Amino acid sequence: MDTIRIETSGGSYPVHIGKGIRTKWRELIDDYASYSSFFIITDEAVEAHYLSSILGEEKLSYFIVPSGEESKSFEQYHQCMTALLEAELDRKSCIISLGGGVVGDLAGFAAATYMRGIDFIQIPTTLLAHDSSVGGKTGINHELGKNLIGAFHQPAAVIYDIECLRTLPDREWRSGFSEVIKHALIHDETFLNWLVDRRKAVQNYSDEELQFMLKKGINVKGAIVKEDERETGVRAYLNFGHTLGHAIEAELGYGKVTHGEAVAIGMIFALRMSEEYFQTKLRMDELRIWFESLGLPVAVPRELDIMKLLQRMKVDKKAENKSLKFILLKEIGTPTKVSIDDEAALKLLKKSVE
Numbered sequence: 001m002d003t004i005r006i007e008t009s010g011g012s013y014p015v016h017i018g019k020g021i022r023t024k025w026r027e028l029i030d031d032y033a034s035y036s037s038f039f040i041i042t043d044e045a046v047e048a049h050y051l052s053s054i055l056g057e058e059k060l061s062y063f064i065v066p067s068g069e070e071s072k073s074f075e076q077y078h079q080c081m082t083a084l085l086e087a088e089l090d091r092k093s094c095i096i097s098l099g100g101g102v103v104g105d106l107a108g109f110a111a112a113t114y115m116r117g118i119d120f121i122q123i124p125t126t127l128l129a130h131d132s133s134v135g136g137k138t139g140i141n142h143e144l145g146k147n148l149i150g151a152f153h154q155p156a157a158v159i160y161d162i163e164c165l166r167t168l169p170d171r172e173w174r175s176g177f178s179e180v181i182k183h184a185l186i187h188d189e190t191f192l193n194w195l196v197d198r199r200k201a202v203q204n205y206s207d208e209e210l211q212f213m214l215k216k217g218i219n220v221k222g223a224i225v226k227e228d229e230r231e232t233g234v235r236a237y238l239n240f241g242h243t244l245g246h247a248i249e250a251e252l253g254y255g256k257v258t259h260g261e262a263v264a265i266g267m268i269f270a271l272r273m274s275e276e277y278f279q280t281k282l283r284m285d286e287l288r289i290w291f292e293s294l295g296l297p298v299a300v301p302r303e304l305d306i307m308k309l310l311q312r313m314k315v316d317k318k319a320e321n322k323s324l325k326f327i328l329l330k331e332i333g334t335p336t337k338v339s340i341d342d343e344a345a346l347k348l349l350k351k352s353v354e
């Protein structure tokens with residue numbers, strides 16, 4: 001087992017990564033704090049695979065939401081709060097999020113707001129959750145946009161059992177891998193080369209390769225969060241590929257495309273834009289071919305109206321004064337935030353349609 005420490009303004013917390021470590025989750029948690037009770041929040045698919053192994057001998061309370069993005073809703077949040085109150089959790093209780101980013105965001109927000117905030121522990125079960133379980137962003141969706149209601153609330157610990165990833169559907173592996181690639185692109189070309197050199201789909205990585213990759217990705221996220229916990233500066237670099245990615249997700253409708261797939265298209269677009277803006281070569285062609293070989297989409301779907309995409313990008317919650325801002329790369333590993341005029345963005349969007 002490896003342990004990484006994530007530094008925040010309120011102290012630091014451990015991220016444990018290893019194979020089969022969910023069998024000793026309670027031991028790991030008790031090393032850091034003694035809680036009066038635990039409450040698990042999970043989803044239907046994860047419940048079927050992992051809830052029983054985590055419940056152990058003790059009869060812990062739990063709440064199960066349907067699988068999928070729709071569970072990051074006011075309704076599920078409300079039901080979850082009711083379940084927490086009925087279970088009589090007190091301020092020394094701890095919520096355990098067992099699942100992917102959806103469950104993590106919902107459970108984290110529940111923990112941030114239940115009795116003005118109680119501890120929570122992340123037990124991520126998707127590859128994408130290497131990103132979402134670290135950094136303290138929690139929240140739910142509003143019909144006017146994704147993740148618009150939320151809070152910063154850091155977990156007390158993250159316990160990542162790589163064995164859980166083995167039951168992921170291929171599409172979820174790919175979706176999570178896209179965020180791993182993002183971490184490499186914005187921070188570490190050597191890590192990017194390591195990924196490219198594997199020349200295989202991430203689901204075929206050995207346990208050792210998976211563990212190494214997760215540590216690298218989490219370290220990148222941890223370094224950025226340490227510098228800018230509340231996203232007033234460099235944390236925005238984590239949005240590389242996300243300006244267009246979010247617009248595609250919203251236009252296609254959630255569920256039609258995974259978050260990681262949309263981000264993959266957004267990253268190729270941002271690489272193309274970076275090459276034009278900085279008049280440089282950034283391996284965009286090579287990486288596009290690599291993405292395709294991994295089964296990741298690289299082009300804007302033809303059915304989308306690019307004017308609408310442009311509008312979406314301008315009202316993205318990360319946009320400032322409704323002007324277009326993109327995270328671009330000066331070089332691989334060196335991100336920067338740049339203003340782009342509508343016309344230049346439109347021209348590139350046209351070039352990026354499949």
Ligand code: NAD
Pocket residue numbers: 043044045046049067068069072099100101102103105125126127128129131132133134135136137138147164165166167168169172175259
């Ligand atoms: P998810 O939680 O919906 O999981 C994807 C699917 O896989 C679901 O159907 C789930 O039931 C299933 N699943 C989960 N673990 C499994 C396992 N081990 N075996 C089999 N099936 C399993 O989605 P996700 O991709 O993990 O997360 C996406 C969410 O994360 C989005 O809502 C996004 O906004 C959020 N996110 C948050 C942050 C953050 O910093 N808080 C960062 C990135 C993404």
Ligand code: ZN
Pocket residue numbers: 179242259263
């Ligand atoms: Zn993302």
